[in-house]
Amino acid sequence: MTTPPKQIHLAAHFPGVNNTTVWSDPAGGSHIEFDSFRHFAQSAERGKFDFMFLAEGLRLREQNGTIYDLDVVGRPDTFTVLAALAAVTDRLGLTGTINSTFNEPYEVARQFASLDHLSGGRAAWNVVTSWDAFTGENFRRGGFLPQDQRYERAKTFMSTTWELFDSWHGDEIVADKSSGRFLSTPSPGTFQHHDAHFDISGQFNVPRSPQGRPVIFQAGDSDEGRDFAASSADAIFSRYAQFDEGRAFYADVKGRVSIRPDAQPTAHPARRDIRLG
Amino acid sequence: MPEPRAMLHLAVALDGAGWHPAAWREADARPRELFSARYWSDLTQQAERGLLDFVTFEDSMHLQSDDPFAPDERVDRVRGRLDAELIAARVAPITRHIGLVPTVNTTHTEPFHTSKAIATLDFVSRGRAGLRVQLSARHDTARHFGRREFPPLTRDTLDDPSVRGVVVDQFDETADYVEVVRRLWDSWEDDAEIRDVATGRFIDRDKLHYVDFAGRWFSVKGPSITPRPPQGQPIVAALAHNTVAFRLVARVGDVAFVTPKSSAQVVDIVTEIRNERSDAGRSDDAIHVFGDLVVLLDDDHESAIARRRRLDDLAESHVGSDALIFAGTSGELADLLIEWQSAGLSGFRLRPAALPHDLAQITDALAPELQRRGVFRTAYPTEPHSLRQLLGLPRPLNRYAATTNAGASLS
Numbered sequence: 001m002t003t004p005p006k007q008i009h010l011a012a013h014f015p016g017v018n019n020t021t022v023w024s025d026p027a028g029g030s031h032i033e034f035d036s037f038r039h040f041a042q043s044a045e046r047g048k049f050d051f052m053f054l055a056e057g058l059r060l061r062e063q064n065g066t067i068y069d070l071d072v073v074g075r076p077d078t079f080t081v082l083a084a085l086a087a088v089t090d091r092l093g094l095t096g097t098i099n100s101t102f103n104e105p106y107e108v109a110r111q112f113a114s115l116d117h118l119s120g121g122r123a124a125w126n127v128v129t130s131w132d133a134f135t136g137e138n139f140r141r142g143g144f145l146p147q148d149q150r151y152e153r154a155k156t157f158m159s160t161t162w163e164l165f166d167s168w169h170g171d172e173i174v175a176d177k178s179s180g181r182f183l184s185t186p187s188p189g190t191f192q193h194h195d196a197h198f199d200i201s202g203q204f205n206v207p208r209s210p211q212g213r214p215v216i217f218q219a220g221d222s223d224e225g226r227d228f229a230a231s232s233a234d235a236i237f238s239r240y241a242q243f244d245e246g247r248a249f250y251a252d253v254k255g256r257v258s259i260r261p262d263a264q265p266t267a268h269p270a271r272r273d274i275r276l277g
Numbered sequence: 278m279p280e281p282r283a284m285l286h287l288a289v290a291l292d293g294a295g296w297h298p299a300a301w302r303e304a305d306a307r308p309r310e311l312f313s314a315r316y317w318s319d320l321t322q323q324a325e326r327g328l329l330d331f332v333t334f335e336d337s338m339h340l341q342s343d344d345p346f347a348p349d350e351r352v353d354r355v356r357g358r359l360d361a362e363l364i365a366a367r368v369a370p371i372t373r374h375i376g377l378v379p380t381v382n383t384t385h386t387e388p389f390h391t392s393k394a395i396a397t398l399d400f401v402s403r404g405r406a407g408l409r410v411q412l413s414a415r416h417d418t419a420r421h422f423g424r425r426e427f428p429p430l431t432r433d434t435l436d437d438p439s440v441r442g443v444v445v446d447q448f449d450e451t452a453d454y455v456e457v458v459r460r461l462w463d464s465w466e467d468d469a470e471i472r473d474v475a476t477g478r479f480i481d482r483d484k485l486h487y488v489d490f491a492g493r494w495f496s497v498k499g500p501s502i503t504p505r506p507p508q509g510q511p512i513v514a515a516l517a518h519n520t521v522a523f524r525l526v527a528r529v530g531d532v533a534f535v536t537p538k539s540s541a542q543v544v545d546i547v548t549e550i551r552n553e554r555s556d557a558g559r560s561d562d563a564i565h566v567f568g569d570l571v572v573l574l575d576d577d578h579e580s581a582i583a584r585r586r587r588l589d590d591l592a593e594s595h596v597g598s599d600a601l602i603f604a605g606t607s608g609e610l611a612d613l614l615i616e617w618q619s620a621g622l623s624g625f626r627l628r629p630a631a632l633p634h635d636l637a638q639i640t641d642a643l644a645p646e647l648q649r650r651g652v653f654r655t656a657y658p659t660e661p662h663s664l665r666q667l668l669g670l671p672r673p674l675n676r677y678a679a680t681t682n683a684g685a686s687l688s
Contacts, residue, residue, distance in 0.1 A: 024474045032504055034370070034401040058389070060485070060502060067482045067500075074465070074480075074504045077390070077397035083366035084401040086314065106338065106421045107386060114360035118314045118367045138389045140495030141424075173357065175301065175308035180591065182301060182308065186350035188357070189340060200423040203340040203348060207312055207357040 011095070012044040013053045017061070021072050031072050034084060041085045044092055051093025051124060052085075054078050058102055059135045079111050086119035095124035095217060100157040101150060102130065102139045105198060108157075109164035112214045113206040121210030126217040127232070129154040151224040156197045158216070158232050167191040168208040230256035285614060285652050286624030286668060288378075288567060289324050289639060291317070291632070292335035293355040296571050296598070298343070299591035300631035301355050307633075312359055314367050320636060321368040324375055327640025328654050330667045331376025333409050333514070333626065336361035338382045339418045343594070346430040348417055353593070362394050369402035374657040376664035378407035378514060383454040384447060385413065385422045391454075392461035392501055399506030404663030407512040407532075410455060412447045448525045453492040455513055455529040460488035462510055463675045464500035486677040508663045509672045516569065518599060520549065527553030531670060532565040532624075536600040540620045543568065547621035563670055567624040568617055573604040573631070574638035581605050588630070600628065607642035611650060618652070 015021040016031050029036045044052045056078050061068040078096040085094060094115065098108055116123035131150040136142050145153055172188040174181055189204035218229035219237035229236045230253050240246040294301035294308055301308035310316040317334075324332045341356050342349040361379035369377060377398065381391050391408070399406035413419075416429045427443060434440045469484035488499035514532035517523050526533040527550050535550075537543040547566050554564055573588075575581040581604040589596050596602075603610055614625055627643075629635035647653035658666065665672060 023472060023479055024477075028472075032400060034403075038370070058502060059498075060500060067480070067485055069478045069480045069482045072479055073485075074470070074502060076400060076503055077394040079360075079363060080366040080394050080397035080401060083363040084369050087318075087367055087370040102387065103390070104385070104422050104424070110338075110360050111363060114363040117312045117359055118317075118363055120314070137496075137498035139387050139497070141387070142496065168357075173309070177302045177304075177306070177308070180299075180302060180353045182354055183352040183356055186352050187348070198423055200421055202417050202421045205337065205340040205357055206359060 009050045010047070011051050011053050011093075012040065012047075012049050013055070014040055015072075016055060016075050017057055017072050018055075019071050023072050032074060032076055034081070037076075037081050037085055038088050041089050041092055045089045049092060051095050051122075053095045053126065054081060054097060055126075056097040056099065056128070058099060058130070059138055062134075079115060082123070083115055083118055086115070086122065090120075092122065093124050093215070094119055094122050095126055095215070097126040097128055100127055100129050100154040101145060102135065102141060103157075105157055105160040105164060105193075106200065106204070109161040109204065110206050112161070113165060113209045116209035116211050116214060117206070123209070123211065124215035124217060126219065126237075127154060127158060128219070148224070151220070151228045153197050155228055155232065156195050160193050160198050160200070162213065163191050163193055164189075164204045165208070165213040167204040168206070170208040170212075173207055226253055227256055229253060282651050283618065283623075284654065285618050285622075285647065286330045286565065286567065287327075287639075287644065287647070287653065288331045288333060288376075288624065288626040289329055289636060290333045290335065290569070290626050290628045291320055291324075291636075292628070293341075293358065293632075295631040295635065296628040297573075297588045297592070297630040298354050298594075298596060299588045302591055303588075303631050303634065305634055306631065308355065311355065312357065317359075317364050318368050318371055320632060321372055321375065321377075323633065323636055323640055325372050327644045328657060329375055329640070329644070330624065331378050331405075331407060331664055333378045333407075334361035334364050334380060336380040336382065336411070337418075338385055338413060338421055339415060346415060346432075362398065365406070366398055366401055369398065369405070372402075372405075374405075374662070374667075376405045376407055376512070376667060377402055378409050378512070378664075380409045380411050383410045383412050383451040385418065385424075388454045388457040388495070389461065389497055389501070392458040393503040395458070395511050396462055396501065396503045396506040399508055399511050400503075403661060404507035404665070406506065406508065407514055407664055408458070409514045409516070409534075410451055411516070412451045414444050414447050445521055448521050450494045451515075452525055452529050453490070453494060456492075457488065457490045457495075457497045459510060459513070459529075460490060460676070461497070461499055461501040462505060463677055464488050465504040466675050466678045467505055467509070470504065484678075505675065508665050509675065510665075512664055512668065512670070517550075523550050524553045524557075526550065527559070527564065528557045530564065532567055532668070534567050534569045534626050535622075536569050537617070537622075538601050540616055543617050543620035543622055565623045565668060566621065567626045568614075568622045569600040569626050569628060570610075570613075571598050571600050571602045571628045571630055572610060572635055572639070573602070574607050574610060574635055574642065576606065576642070578605050578609065585630075598628075602630075607638060607646045610643055611646045614647070615650065615652060 082094040129150040131145040167189040192201040218233035365377040365379040395408045466484035485500045490497045512531040515526040516534040585604040
């Protein structure tokens, strides 16, 4: 008797701002017009891919003080493109890279919960962190984080968005026309979070989404990055293409996964079924 | 020979199950679908069938409440909403003509993110995006972000000088916010992407510009990560009730939503906004002033009045509004719109009291009535068109390109 082969998962990364994207071919399409994204997403869906993926960079790259012009430059807003793609696809997962340094949990949680509602449960979040003042110059928050704090902020950012996603349980909206009762509880979405990075409280205003929360991706490779991924992610992007290196990375992260949940009881307990891609 | 009548513009404001707090209890209401894509798609497509200029999507960074300054604990009202900008993006690919104008909070969000989001909405809708800015001085909303403190607001403290100062500052901050958003939209010249294979350059970097904004509340470097949107400058709108808000929209906006209760008030408001526009040195830039009205429309007057009474009874409290609440027939509403148009308004943003009923009345009864009277379009343009074109607004020159040209002519 043979065991059926394990199925692999496939994702499609929209080519854009990096040195592997070929833009010089006359057939190379726009990296900004919606038709390119529509074509890409519908092709991935036709191929039965799990999800598509958008990267992000919040400041144009520079070299020697001038904007770097030899690769593709410019990209659209991640949430906006993914919400629009939800209209022209039915099954494909929609993964967006969103920075945990230059956003606030309340807003990002609203955006992901909304995307999950509007896509029928297809939202996923690749969590990245920044620490550089260079990118910070585009934001009112400004400034930067010491490098050792960026994963700390990312971790607490994620656990805070978790509290927001979980602040609605899914049974609040009854919408009973005859009795006139819309809500089952007078204060849905109540939350309170206090730590060194976020001191927030009140009511979240997006009801619980189909998935409850987006699927979480992470791609960090430093020691802190691996710890963060092990404690927070559902799936990890690995950069290793050689078998032995890849196996070592897998073993290392799996080892961290088995340790971290106890060290991070409030974040995402029992995250042992982590996928490495 | 009589002059041809000026056309008026029509927009509709979508919010939850409609603007009446009891609307969700109507037989045709879909309160369980308020958080679904289908609900918003159906409403926007209905508005498009009525040939409207644009729809707005309401939003807030707090749970809805009857109390304008604090949460309430009511369980008999619609509570919860989706992000307006994402709703607009979700319906863009399934519409072709109608403008999409989401509400964006300017107090707690980043102008850099908002600028690229609306630019991208303009790309996915092929030039139909707008931005309705809204500030929030609510204490509880600020607690959701934990980055700034506002004194608790109540009706009694509104006239307190320190509270007034905070509110006036917020309007100034919103003006800065829009300035940054607009500069970022211009931070790429239209022809910056060159794909020059010979030199290997994807862009002409001389056509990308730092915006270098430094103000009292924030500074932003730029350029945007998103190229200049199809409209160049998507439209910017704001709801305005008083002088400080009139000043904001006159300084930075393309469309003002205002709430007159009479023809005489229309004249006063329009005059004040035009004067503020002039004081801001922008009298040459067209500005639309749209009247906001909550509407309950039925085929006969008595039915509309009775429906309003029935909804008010269901709501179990006095239902008021910042805008005039109109209950009657589409013919009666057309009379009022044309009268107020003559007093100086160029369009109207109608707030359907109950969805989908009052939206269907707008598209299926009011719009044809206005067409019969020769004041509303009978078709969208056959060529692809932008929201700016629907509103008769030119595509603006890029402020940075103009600077470059001026510099070149001096050398």
